Structures are given as structure tokens and as C-alpha cells.
Amino acid sequence: MSDENLTAPYMEVDAELCKGCLMCIGVCPKKVIEQSKKLNSASYHPVYYAGQGCLGCGMCFYACPEPGAIRVVKP
Amino acid sequence: MKIYEKPAAFYDEFSRKGGNVKTTHYCPGCGHGNIHKLIAEALDDMHLTEKTIFVSPVGCSVFGYYYFNTGHFQASHGRAPAVATGIKRANPGSIVISYQGDGDLAAIGTAETLHAANRGENITVIFVNNAIYGMTGGQMAPTTLLGQVTKTTPLGRQEDLHGNPVRMAEIIATLPTAHYVERVMIGDAKDIAQARKAIRKGLQNQIDGKGYSFIEILSPCPTNWGxxxxxxxxxxxxxxTQIFPVGLLKDTTEGQEGKWYRQFADFVPEKTDAYLEQLVDVGHLASLDGVSAPDGLQCKFAGFGGQGILTLGLMFAQLAMRAGSKVSWIPSYGPEMRGGTANCSVNIAQKRIGSPLAETPNLLVVMNQPSLEAFEASMQPGGLLIYDSSIVEKAPQRKDIRVVGLKASDMATELGNSKVANVILLGAIIAALDLYPIEFVKESLKGIIKKKALIDINLEALIKGYEMAARR
Incomplete structure (x- = not known):
């Protein structure tokens, strides 16, 4: 990670907890969340952070029905 | 720095049957998870986790106790607000959340819901409305929209067949003691933010003693909506939202601070005993000379309804109570007000009574033939059986019990009131068991009989039965 990235907000997804409902993608203002082609062990296609552009607004966190699937950090 | 992550009010792992303990049992896209998250986050931020008691209903959210690291009670279907009432009144300092779905709150629990609101219980009700029965597999709910297809409305809900969707928030808002009523939804980010605010306000109202808060949350059920x-x-x-418009329906919490704490209840045995003694002042009678409190009596009084058999059991129990015994009395009868058979069980003891039943009586009093046949066999050997021989034609068969038969009904008619047959039998019981001095019984009866005009004839009947049995 570069120094710039250390200060940038980001979201992360625990792929094993994601049920692929895509609620987070619907609310993300910057559209920086994508769905994986791979299956997790519960047979869902989890989402993942595209890697850039997160504002750290937390909307995806509240839209996600799983308590522990999404974590958002805004430095 | 701001971090959005799993709130601490959730358990780290959601231990339960089956493999996956990291995720909820909810389907993908289910609103329950969002609402759980909003509640858990509020409990964290408001430092309420340690004093919250979460009451979950029957329905998909029945498993609240898998998730919230709070106190928990899982109520019977629809009864969550009644259970929450008890918890809150017994523990006014706790935070009580009644979390219910529409099948629970608006169908089987409508009565509890309305009355808890109408009493202004200081609780927070979270009403999750998804317009369908989720856990049972997608049947029509009270909140199902007109035209909506469910398992039980395959052609869509029709007004003339099924009625209209019930708008609980609007109904609750009409009650003066429901001070905060808001409808929100798990929609887009803005809607969820509004739901988050409403939940916090509902909890804050409870902390401030502002009374009943009702938050209806429209929530998606993708699985059962198909x-x-x-x-x-x-x-x-x-x-x-066309049928259930979101928004604040009512907020009259201003000026209600502290009004609904209801901090009067403390359920300790000493206090309830003192309270009961206030209600039943028996002390001065128990001190009569020569009156000792009987012990270990299991009694059954049985006959036709209308003969005064239940009253006889009640009088006998009241006598024992006045003599200082612990007593129980429990009736059992059919739906008829007159006729049919009736019986009651009376227990008399020195210690507190565990069960009010008398399955193997040592005192049986019967006023008709069917009752004798029904209960004679259940008696303890050595017990006393008293029967009205003007009605019971076939005498008792048991040889290992004491039997006293007297023509109580005939004697009562001779006295001029056929209704005092039961008091004649009471006199006979006192004499046959040699329980109390007759003066004590007479004095007590004066207090027990409500209609003063009937005291004389009852005393006459008492003495008649007493002397009749004493002679044997």
C-alpha cells in the first residue's frame, strides 16, 4: 500500500459471510462494490471492494443485512 | 477515524444447531438483519446492552437470542407485549424491546398489542412488517396488500374475501397513551438512516420514562415474495408504501418525562405476603381459645351445579383460613350455570400448598350419585366420606373409610330453605372430624355469609348438621 492508500477510506467484505443479496451495490454512491464470479462455501456469489473510490460513507454497512459481512473504515 | 463494523451488542458467534455460526439464519436480502444491526448499534452507542431485555416473538425473528448479547425472553405467539409488560414492571430500570413481526403483532397478538399501548407501557415495540407470514412459508398476513399473491391467496388478496391490510401504526396512534408512533422502512440509504433514528428515539423515550413507543418498519421478504x-x-x-405510508404518525412525548416509569412494583415474597394479609384480615379470629389450625386435609366436594357444593368447599376453606391454616380452593365445572356436575378441591395445610388439586382426598363430600361413583375409589383409606342420603340412593361400597350419610336436602326443606343443605353438611363435617369448637364456626359463618338476612337460617342448618353427625 502506498502512503496515499493508508489515509483513504475503504470497505471490506468477509466473503464467507456475504449472501450475495447485492443491497450494498444498490446504495453505494460511487459504485465501487462488485460481485464475484466465484462461490463462497455457502454457495453465494459474494461481493468485494473494487479497490478504489470508497468514500467511507457507511451506506453499504447499513444496507447489508449480515451483522459481520461488511466493515467500513474512514481514517 | 470512523469504523463501521459489527456492533458489540451482537454475540461474536451465533451458536446454534447446524454448521454456520458466523451468519444469521435469515435469507439473503431479509430486512431483519438490517433491523437487528440498527438495534445492536443503538444499544452499543447508548450503553444499554447490559440492561436490555429483548423479547422476541414467534416468527422468523424467534431466534433473537442467537444474536443479541442481552437478556432475553422468547414469548408465546403474539404475547410479546404482555410479557414485556411483566418484565418492565418487575424491573423498571431495564430496557425492554418487544420485537415482533406482522403475523405475531397484528394477528394473534392484536389484543396484547393494543392493550399494552393503551396502558402506555414504558416499552419500545419494534414492528417488522413484511406483508406476509415468513417462517411458516408465505401465507397471507393481516398486512398483505390487496392483490398480493401468497400461498393462501393464490389469486391475490381480495377485499370481499379477506378484508383489507391492517394499518397497525395508524390504529395505535389513535390511543392517547401511545406517545410515539412512526413508520419507517428498510429501503434505500436514506430510509435506513431514518429507521436508525426512529429506533434510537424509541429507546431514548423508554430511558426518559416517556411511555410507549411503536416503530413500524417495512421490511422486505424476498423469499416469500418470490x-x-x-x-x-x-x-x-x-x-x-402506498398502503403503509412512511413517516411520523405521532409524537406527543414532550412533557411526558418520567411519567411512565411505574417504579412501584417490587416483587419480593415479604411484600406480597404483607399485601395479602391486608386483604384478608383473619388474625383476630385465629386467636379464639381452643382453635387449632388443621393440617394435611385433601378434600373433594362434588355434586350437581346449583346445590351449593362449590360454596360449601369455599366456606370450609375460609373456616380453615380463619383458623390459621394455609388453604387452596379450586373449582371444576361444566359450562352450565345450573345443573351439570360440579366439584371443587380444597387443600388445607400448615405449610404452603404446592398444587391445588385433591387427587386422593381424605375428605369427600358428595351430593349426588354420579359424584359418589366418580370419586369414591380415589379416596385414601381411613378417610371420611359424607353424603346426602336424600339424593344419593346407592350407599358407598368402600369398607376402609368412614362413611356418614345424612338426609341433608330433606332436612333443609324442613327448615324452610332447600338451599341450606350444604351448610347442614358443613355442620356434619365439623362434628365428624371434630375440627373446631362450634362457637368458632358460628362466629366465622357470620362473617362469611354475605346476605345478612340468611345468617339465621344458615346457623340453624349448621347446628342441625352438627348435632346429627355428633350423635353418631
Whole structure:
């Protein structure tokens, strides 16, 4: 990670907890969340952070029905 | 720095049957998870986790106790507000959340819901409305929209067949003691933010003693609606909100601070005993000379309804209570007000009574033939059986019990009131068991009989039965 990235907000997804409902993608203002082609062990296609552009607004966190699937950090 | 992550009010792992303990049992896109998250986050931020008691209903959210690291009670179907009432009144300092779905709150629990609101219980009710029965597999709920297809309305809900969707928030808002009523939804980010605010306000109202808060949350059920989570959210926003418009319906919490704490209840045995003694002042009678409190009597009084058999059991129990015994009396009768058979069980003891039943009586009093046949066999050997021989034609068969038969009904008619047959039998019981001095019984009876005009004839009947049995 570069120094710039250390200060940038980001979201992360625990792929094993994601049920692929895509609620987070619907609310993300910057559209920086994508769905994986791979299956997790519960047979869902989890989402993942595209890697850039997160504002750290937390909307995806509240839209996600799983308590522990999404974590958002805004430095 | 701001971090959005799993609130600490959740357990780290959601231990339960089956493999996956990291995720909820909810389907993808289900609104319960969002609402759980909003509640857990509020409990964290408001430092309430340690004093919260979460009451979950029957329905998909029955498993609240898998998730919240709070106190928990899982109520019978629809009874969550009644259970929450008890918890809150017994523990006024706790935070009580009644979390219910529409099948629970608006169908089987409508009565409890309305009355808890009408009493202004200082609780927070979270009403999750998804317009369908989720856990049972998608049947029509009270909140199902007109035209909505469910398992039990395959052609869509029709007004003339099924009635209209019930708008609970509007109904609750009409009650003066429901001070905060708001409808929100798990829709887009803005809607969820509003739901988050409403939940916090509901909890804050409870902390401030402002009384009853009702938060209805429209929530998607993609599985039973037969839609993808994305389409379900669209349907919720477009269709459900037409019937269930979101917004604040009522907020009259201003000036209610502290008014609804109800900090009067403390359920300790000493206090309830003192309270009961206030209600039943028996002390001065128990001190009569020569009166000792009987012990270990299991009694059954049985006959036709209308003969005064239940009253006889009650009088006998009241006598024992006045003599200082612990007593129980429990009736059992059919739906008829007159006729039919009736019986009651009376227990008399020195210690507290565990069960009010008398399955193997050592005192049986019967006023008709069917009752004798029904209960004679259940008696303890050595027990006393007293029967009205003007009605019971076939005498008792048991040889290992004491039997006293007297023509109580005939004697009562001779006295001029056929209704005092039961008091004649009471006199006979006192004499046959040699329980109390007759003066004590006479004095007590004067206090027990409500109609003063009937005291004389009852005393006459008492003495008649007493002397009759004493002679044997």
C-alpha cells in the first residue's frame, strides 16, 4: 500500500459471510462494490471492494443485512 | 477515524444447531438483519446492552437470542407485549424491546398489542412488517396488500374475501397513551438512516420514562415474495408504501418525562405476603381459645351445579383460613350455570400448598350419585366420606373409610330453605372430624355469609348438621 492508500477510506467484505443479496451495490454512491464470479462455501456469489473510490460513507454497512459481512473504515 | 463494523451488542458467534455460526439464519436480502444491526448499534452507542431485555416473538425473528448479547425472553405467539409488560414492571430500570413481526403483532397478538399501548407501557415495540407470514412459508398476513399473491391467496388478496391490510401504526396512534408512533422502512440509504433514528428515539423515550413507543418498519421478504432482493426492495418502495405510508404518525412525548416509569412494583415474597394479609384480615379470629389450625386435609366436594357444593368447599376453606391454616380452593365445572356436575378441591395445610388439586382426598363430600361413583375409589383409606342420603340412593361400597350419610336436602326443606343443605353438611363435617369448637364456626359463618338476612337460617342448618353427625 502506498502512503496515499493508508489515509483513504475503504470497505471490506468477509466473503464467507456475504449472501450475495447485492443491497450494498444498490446504495453505494460511487459504485465501487462488485460481485464475484466465484462461490463462497455457502454457495453465494459474494461481493468485494473494487479497490478504489470508497468514500467511507457507511451506506453499504447499513444496507447489508449480515451483522459481520461488511466493515467500513474512514481514517 | 470512523469504523463501521459489527456492533458489540451482537454475540461474536451465533451458536446454534447446524454448521454456520458466523451468519444469521435469515435469507439473503431479509430486512431483519438490517433491523437487528440498527438495534445492536443503538444499544452499543447508548450503553444499554447490559440492561436490555429483548423479547422476541414467534416468527422468523424467534431466534433473537442467537444474536443479541442481552437478556432475553422468547414469548408465546403474539404475547410479546404482555410479557414485556411483566418484565418492565418487575424491573423498571431495564430496557425492554418487544420485537415482533406482522403475523405475531397484528394477528394473534392484536389484543396484547393494543392493550399494552393503551396502558402506555414504558416499552419500545419494534414492528417488522413484511406483508406476509415468513417462517411458516408465505401465507397471507393481516398486512398483505390487496392483490398480493401468497400461498393462501393464490389469486391475490381480495377485499370481499379477506378484508383489507391492517394499518397497525395508524390504529395505535389513535390511543392517547401511545406517545410515539412512526413508520419507517428498510429501503434505500436514506430510509435506513431514518429507521436508525426512529429506533434510537424509541429507546431514548423508554430511558426518559416517556411511555410507549411503536416503530413500524417495512421490511422486505424476498423469499416469500418470490423476488430477488433487489426487486423486493423496489416492490417495498413502490407498492407497500402506498398502503403503509412512511413517516411520523405521532409524537406527543414532550412533557411526558418520567411519567411512565411505574417504579412501584417490587416483587419480593415479604411484600406480597404483607399485601395479602391486608386483604384478608383473619388474625383476630385465629386467636379464639381452643382453635387449632388443621393440617394435611385433601378434600373433594362434588355434586350437581346449583346445590351449593362449590360454596360449601369455599366456606370450609375460609373456616380453615380463619383458623390459621394455609388453604387452596379450586373449582371444576361444566359450562352450565345450573345443573351439570360440579366439584371443587380444597387443600388445607400448615405449610404452603404446592398444587391445588385433591387427587386422593381424605375428605369427600358428595351430593349426588354420579359424584359418589366418580370419586369414591380415589379416596385414601381411613378417610371420611359424607353424603346426602336424600339424593344419593346407592350407599358407598368402600369398607376402609368412614362413611356418614345424612338426609341433608330433606332436612333443609324442613327448615324452610332447600338451599341450606350444604351448610347442614358443613355442620356434619365439623362434628365428624371434630375440627373446631362450634362457637368458632358460628362466629366465622357470620362473617362469611354475605346476605345478612340468611345468617339465621344458615346457623340453624349448621347446628342441625352438627348435632346429627355428633350423635353418631
Amino acid at each position: 423476488m430477488t432482493p433487489v426487486d423486493a426492495k423496489k416492490w417495498l418502495k413502490e407498492k407497500m
